[in-house]
Amino acid sequence: MTGNLVAGPKLWSRRKGTKLLEAPTSTTEAAQNQSEHEFDFDVAIVGMGYVGLPTSLAFSAAGARVLGVDASPARLDVIRSGRADLVDSDRERLTQALAEPSFELTSDPSRLSRAAAVIICVPTPVDAYLVPDLRILSQACQTVVENAVSGQLLLLTSTTYVGSTRNLLATPLAKRGLIPGSNIHVAFSPERINPGTDSFAHEDVPRVVGGITNSCTEAAEALIGTYTRLVHVVSSADAAEMTKLVENTFRAVNIGLANEFADMANSLKLDVMEVINAAATKPYGFMAFTPGPGVGGHCIPCDPHYLLWQMRRLRLSTPVIEQAMNAIAARPGRVVDRIRKILSDRDKSLHAARVLVVGVAYKPDVEDLRESPALEILESLIEEGAVVAYHDHLIPSLRLGDGSVLEHHADPAAFDADLVLMHTAHSSADVSWITPEVNVLDSTFRLPHASNIINL
Template identity: 40%
Template sequence: MPDSLPPCLPRFPGRMRPLAARFRQREATIAVIGLGYVGLPLILALVEAGFHAIGLDADPGRLADLAAGHSPFRQIASGEVLAALRTNRLRLTGEGGALAEADAILVCVPTPLGPHREPDLSAVESATRLIAAHLRPGQLVILESTSFPGTTRGVMQPLLEQSGLRCGQDFFLAHAPEREDPGNAQHRTASIPRVIGGTDPASLDLALALYGAFVAHTVPVASADVAEAVKLTENTFRAVNIALMNELKLVFEPMGIDIWEVIEAARTKPFGYMPFFPGPGLGGHCIPVDPHYLTWQARAHGVATRFIDLASEINAAMPRHVLDRLAEALDRQQGRGLRGSRILVIGLGYKRNLEDLRHSPALVLMEMLEARGAEVLHLDPLVPVIPPQPDHPGLVGRRGIAPGPEALAGIQAGLIVTDHDGIDYAGLVAALPLLVDTRNACARLGLTGPHIVKA
């Protein structure tokens, strides 16, 4: 990059200069570790932008499916995978040695919670050790996985420097938290602004050069720690506001006030209000997890997180509230309890129109219902069979019922947990003697009746 560049642009000394140029000209090779809900759309965006990309995943089955042009996720069309393969710029592998060929390595591995709700960074640490084993001078490493402030600098950097290379001199390290919203066709990887923080100025400038070549807008921040804090703030904000709506639902119910009508009216205000919605509990890989990363780190610094902890308690209590509302409705309308009743759980995914079951409240409710003696069936057009679930091993392999009047005969109540499109809600209203709706799905469709209960 010539020295005559305007001062607003970063200046790249030494070996950084040709690397930054390859990023900007899309001539670099980029490796992505982890081809899940975050890594797969990321690598497809890189290939579409013109980069050569190496996709690394520990699951041979996923690699085989992708190599055959099959997407493992509904929201990512198989045609997108095929298009990337046909460019001959996408290479899929399970071999860590391929990382040595990359100019930049982006880490998109899971960061779940441990058994005591503590951060589980085992996948990040494993990926970092793999990178360190093949690290060479001049590479840029970026963590996209969500974690607490200090992970990139305090966990990844020491492991990478065990290679004998020095961060900021021999290799470069940054954090760019993923902002994927599975199922959201309006906001795709390349159109979502990306927050980027480096462990040093050189790392930040290189990361900005890379992301600036394939996303619409980059947002530099002072450090990798700040970038990590941004992602936790975004999802904690959502968790707290969902908890507020859940609590207001509990407040308004005995007053005979419909929280959904309140929200719809409140959102007409053009300033000072943002709509959030109640539900049967939190699900997914972010909102139920990320606040715990923040509170864990806060405790390590001697800081209490009373507000966040209270929100977590409220959200975690919602499945119990739903179960109580279902039991009350059964008793009031049919004179029976949960024990011995056949209950149909409708919608298993944690989010509308997704098959993702991670932390889904539907699975929690199924287990709670069975613990109360109910016979539980389920209906979800996206999940015909419940796949392996580490937290719910007793539900694995359960096959959903086929929609239709015959299958619904003899069911005492339906429980709408996730309001997928493509479900015949009118048919459910007509066939079931009781329908408990946690998502306001029936009202949105104009379906009414004394046997429809909101929870």
């Protein structure tokens, strides 16, 4: 890959106001004739959600001038108020960033032209038929292209199909006369944000980058390198896109396998977590995955479907991935079946039974309901005629697929449930009300063994 180097994005070091680097300038005619832009911001982040906001805070902490862009004024108000769902370290960074004049928030996309680099961090969900829903991503890329100017770096981080950076950014930019590697840079660097987990600082998580041309890759590597310690360069944007699909598909397949082992262990009267923990003592060749009620968020239940969707078009069979994703999709139904059987064994019909779901977020310690298995479980229980409530101090209310709204049941003991489903175990949740008289189906496999607690 080749490309004429031009003046790249002016980046700033962790010492505020100190210029860190500039991409080398070519003496080619294309570079000489390009219009020069003085940028007000080092980086603009498009999409201030669970990926975009932490990313913007990492850049701000590194000393960059940051513009956060989101189509939702309500979301920006939440961020300005400091009420955004963040881990503690990022919450501290948000407080610091909001006090800095170099950190701004806007819903005006025209201001993207004032940023040396633009990073796209928007959701890439699937629809009810598990088909990739590209509307949000396509609109975001279109907006970025319409406001792009020469000398910028445009970096896509949203997980998507292989070739999307080229199709959604490079090709439409070229139609505007902005040629990647000549008078603009375009690259892909998959996000690596783990919501609700503070185990790894942003600067300690290696990032992968791949550009449309070599110079695009160099510009992206320089940008990401301003806040993270290790950048791994791959040969192309396509390779970087595939990297993210491999990461999350690997997790999906192994979670599906862990769920199968849980079912087998249950049939064999074994404790699956005892077995998994024992296997995990092997120092090589094994990585522990744990079972659960299903998979939520916009990564594991969604990302592999972008790969499957693309492979179907190429008529390539992917049976391992397909079976794993089918099993993951069926897991909430498996939970409802277990609830029905447990009640039946106690001479109780699911119809009119009182079922309390504890924890409805898709993972512990986040205020995030996206693709949460709890939603499907609640809907199925209601359809079966059960009397249903949920208890989750991080989720004050939720809306089901039929438009109905459920409110957090603040006093779980007072619900007098026939069966409690432990769906999500928040570290800050009080479970002292679970006495030996409370019957529990534990789909988290985290509660201590007791006669009243049954593992999924």
